Amino acid sequence: MTEVPSSEFRVPRRHFRTARFDFASFFFSGLTGLATLLILAILAVILLNILINGWPGLSWHFVSTIPKKDFFDLETTGVLPMIVGTAVRVFVMTIFVIPVGVITAIYLTEYAPSSALFTRVIRAAVNNLAGVPSIVFGLFGLGFFINFLGKNLDALLRNPAPVWGQPALLWASLTLAVMTLPVVIVATEESLRAIPQGLREASLALGATKLETILKVVLPQALPGILTGGILAVSRAAGEVAPILFTGVAYYMASLPHKLSDQFMDLGYHVFVLSTQSPNIEQTRPILYATVLVLLLLTFALNFVAVLIRARVRKKLRGLG
Amino acid sequence: MPHRHSTGNRSVGWMGLQRGHRARPLEWLAEKFIFLVSLSAILVVFLIFLFVAREALPIFLGQMDSAPVQAVVPVAQMDKLSPARLREYLGLTEKQFAEMDRETRQSLMEVKLEAQAEIPAAFRHDPDARLNTTEWKHLLRPRQWTGYDKPEFIWQPVGQIHKYNLIPLFVGSLKTTLVGLIFAVPLAVAAAIYVSQLARPRVREVLKPAIEMLAGIPSVVVGFFALLIMATVLQNIFGYETRLNAFVAGIALGFAVIPVVFSIAEDALTSVPQNYTQAALALGASRWQTAWQVVLPAALPGVFAAVVLGFGRAIGETMIVLMVCSASVMSWSIFDSARSITTTIAAEMAEAVAGGPHYRILFALGAILFAITFVSNLVADVVMHRLKHRLEGKR
Numbered sequence: 197m198t199e200v201p202s203s204e205f206r207v208p209r210r211h212f213r214t215a216r217f218d219f220a221s222f223f224f225s226g227l228t229g230l231a232t233l234l235i236l237a238i239l240a241v242i243l244l245n246i247l248i249n250g251w252p253g254l255s256w257h258f259v260s261t262i263p264k265k266d267f268f269d270l271e272t273t274g275v276l277p278m279i280v281g282t283a284v285r286v287f288v289m290t291i292f293v294i295p296v297g298v299i300t301a302i303y304l305t306e307y308a309p310s311s312a313l314f315t316r317v318i319r320a321a322v323n324n325l326a327g328v329p330s331i332v333f334g335l336f337g338l339g340f341f342i343n344f345l346g347k348n349l350d351a352l353l354r355n356p357a358p359v360w361g362q363p364a365l366l367w368a369s370l371t372l373a374v375m376t377l378p379v380v381i382v383a384t385e386e387s388l389r390a391i392p393q394g395l396r397e398a399s400l401a402l403g404a405t406k407l408e409t410i411l412k413v414v415l416p417q418a419l420p421g422i423l424t425g426g427i428l429a430v431s432r433a434a435g436e437v438a439p440i441l442f443t444g445v446a447y448y449m450a451s452l453p454h455k456l457s458d459q460f461m462d463l464g465y466h467v468f469v470l471s472t473q474s475p476n477i478e479q480t481r482p483i484l485y486a487t488v489l490v491l492l493l494l495t496f497a498l499n500f501v502a503v504l505i506r507a508r509v510r511k512k513l514r515g516l517g
Numbered sequence: 518m519p520h521r522h523s524t525g526n527r528s529v530g531w532m533g534l535q536r537g538h539r540a541r542p543l544e545w546l547a548e549k550f551i552f553l554v555s556l557s558a559i560l561v562v563f564l565i566f567l568f569v570a571r572e573a574l575p576i577f578l579g580q581m582d583s584a585p586v587q588a589v590v591p592v593a594q595m596d597k598l599s600p601a602r603l604r605e606y607l608g609l610t611e612k613q614f615a616e617m618d619r620e621t622r623q624s625l626m627e628v629k630l631e632a633q634a635e636i637p638a639a640f641r642h643d644p645d646a647r648l649n650t651t652e653w654k655h656l657l658r659p660r661q662w663t664g665y666d667k668p669e670f671i672w673q674p675v676g677q678i679h680k681y682n683l684i685p686l687f688v689g690s691l692k693t694t695l696v697g698l699i700f701a702v703p704l705a706v707a708a709a710i711y712v713s714q715l716a717r718p719r720v721r722e723v724l725k726p727a728i729e730m731l732a733g734i735p736s737v738v739v740g741f742f743a744l745l746i747m748a749t750v751l752q753n754i755f756g757y758e759t760r761l762n763a764f765v766a767g768i769a770l771g772f773a774v775i776p777v778v779f780s781i782a783e784d785a786l787t788s789v790p791q792n793y794t795q796a797a798l799a800l801g802a803s804r805w806q807t808a809w810q811v812v813l814p815a816a817l818p819g820v821f822a823a824v825v826l827g828f829g830r831a832i833g834e835t836m837i838v839l840m841v842c843s844a845s846v847m848s849w850s851i852f853d854s855a856r857s858i859t860t861t862i863a864a865e866m867a868e869a870v871a872g873g874p875h876y877r878i879l880f881a882l883g884a885i886l887f888a889i890t891f892v893s894n895l896v897a898d899v900v901m902h903r904l905k906h907r908l909e910g911k912r
Binding site for chain 1: 541543544547548550551552554555556557558559561562564565568569571572703704705707708710711712715716722724725726727728729730731733734735736737738739740741742744745746772775779803804805806809826829830832833834835836839840859862863866867871879880883886887890891893894895897898902
């Protein structure tokens with residue numbers, strides 16, 4: 197009589213034990229954890245290496261000097277024109293990309309019928325745009341902005357020498373705007389979706405029109421998300437070199453750019469120049485590290501802020517879903 | 518009663534439009550404007566295709582002639598040529614040709630004659646010198662060039678005879694991309710499984726942004742790091758001969774691919790409904806068994822899409838490969854140097870004469886690259902859409 201319940205009792209117990217001490221589970225979970233750690237280690241090694249080696253070369257003099265033609269000498273070199281060039285091209289880009297990106301996102305979330313084929317096509321185009329290689333954007337900038345728009349503009353204005361039909365700050369910025377359009381759209385859309393539907397309904401119920409609801413209720417709420425999109429676009433664009441190679445960057449400029457038709461120097465391109473064209477890589481190493489650190493501080497600080505805001509928006513989204 | 522009457526009047530607004538979300542012309546205008554702006558993404562994709570393809574069209578249609586030695590026509594025979602033949606002979610566009618008077622055309626013919634006469638006799642008798650190297654035959658198939666002892670694939674757009682064989686570039690892109698994917702995909706997918714299924718929620722919240730931060734490192738910085746540090750370290754470990762090769766470039770590419778694959782795979786894994794996991798756990802499966810046998814199979818199309826997008830990212834990456842290796846050698850070994858499609862465009866566009874064969878071939882490469890990434894994006898898009906549909910439908 198007493199044996200039957202005890203044997204019945206043992207079966208589930210043994211089952212629990214095998215589930216808890218499954219070696220394969222333990223091993224493979226550990227493996228995936230290790231992979232995660234390895235990725236984090238790669239990130240840490242890159243960042244620390246640049247921080248440690250770049251820090252000594254960083255000084256106020258370095259970031260505020262316009263270098264002479266030979267920028268391979270640590271004493272006299274500086275990165276002011278590169279910082280200014282990068283900042284200006286990115287700023288001009290945001291003027292174009294943010295309105296277009298935000299309006300597209302508003303259409304996709306507020307107006308577009310979500311199941312229509314047409315909406316699918318816009319979405320597919322946005323996704324596609326995000327996957328086009330950056331060098332192809334460079335070719336597009338050269339073929340469309342410079343060779344088509346610029347040359348025709350020169351002909352129209354009867355410029356004796358090419359002004360717009362050559363690489364220029366404006367063309368580089370526009371190329372980057374095209375490239376970062378999906379970044380802004382996706383981030384804005386995400387934040388628009390995070391806004392509770394009830395808020396819109398309340399506004400409409402009070403007699404506001406759809407446009408009023410969007411402008412006065414939805415957009416103010418979505419501001420952090422739009423900001424994130426802008427920051428992400430800026431940090432992505434600030435580090436990109438391939439799209440500006442043929443559309444505006446210069447190897448050397450004696451002065452800072454002051455017109456939209458000027459060429460400019462650029463931090464990322466400067467890193468490329470320093471690491472591949474240097475006559476003596478050992479001698480330029482400190483300058484190179486310091487330049488990379490400046491670039492990384494610029495893009496990374498921005499990126500870090502964006503990632504933080506985005507994580508918060510996502511959390512809100514999950515809480516609502 | 519008068520009160521009711523007045524509100525009735527107000528509701529019929531300007532031009533008898535009803536109150537409501539299409540009540541006002543301004544509203545209508547704004548809606549149309551928003552719609553038009555939202556077309557910009559489609560417009561841009563279309564324009565990219567149009568303008569990159571436009572510059573490359575003569576190559577695809579075989580209208581380009583790159584032969585340095587051409588059959589010459591004496592100036593006296595100018596009138597015997599039809600205008601179309603003459604235009605082709607002088608290499609002019611229709612607009613340029615139409616704007617020219619007879620004298621200019623004649624002097625152009627003289628210039629051409631002189632230029633051809635200046636070519637050294639030894640070179641003129643070289644059979645390669647009469648070859649149009651932009652023909653598809655020469656772009657894709659090996660040829661035994663003068664001075665070589667067997668047919669070879671050569672990309673060499675300098676010197677007297679420009680050799681434009683695209684195969685070494687395709688091989689270079691493929692080599693670096695494959696190394697990058699083999700390195701990055703297992704790591705990224707494993708990390709995605711860990712972060713989405715196994716890690717505690719609080720840890721996950723830190724890990725996801727941290728890994729995505731890898732995407733924030735500009736590719737020039739990754740290239741710089743690979744060039745200065747990784748190349749030496751990897752050479753010390755593996756002991757191969759060439760310091761800068763496709764292997765180093767591939768591993769560095771992997772750094773750029775990891776965040777792409779991770780991010781999308783993680784999203785796909787997270788989008789698997791909670792009841793799948795809860796059901797599996799309730800049946801006594803361990804967390805790993807649930808992740809491996811229930812969640813991963815359900816999200817597999819998403820993981821596939823992640824890999825496809827990672828491939829697109831790797832094949833389109835320019836600066837990393839440009840900084841790490843550049844010599845165009847035809848070799849399948851990953852420990853030799855390689856020159857990818859993107860690198861070639863970036864490095865050579867500055868030297869190419871606008872409108873010349875070299876320039877057009879670089880644009881053709883860009884168009885091919887665009888087509889490759891377009892198709893891979895489309896595949897990933899369709900797969901992701903289906904997956905979302907299926908997971909939501911089952912819920």
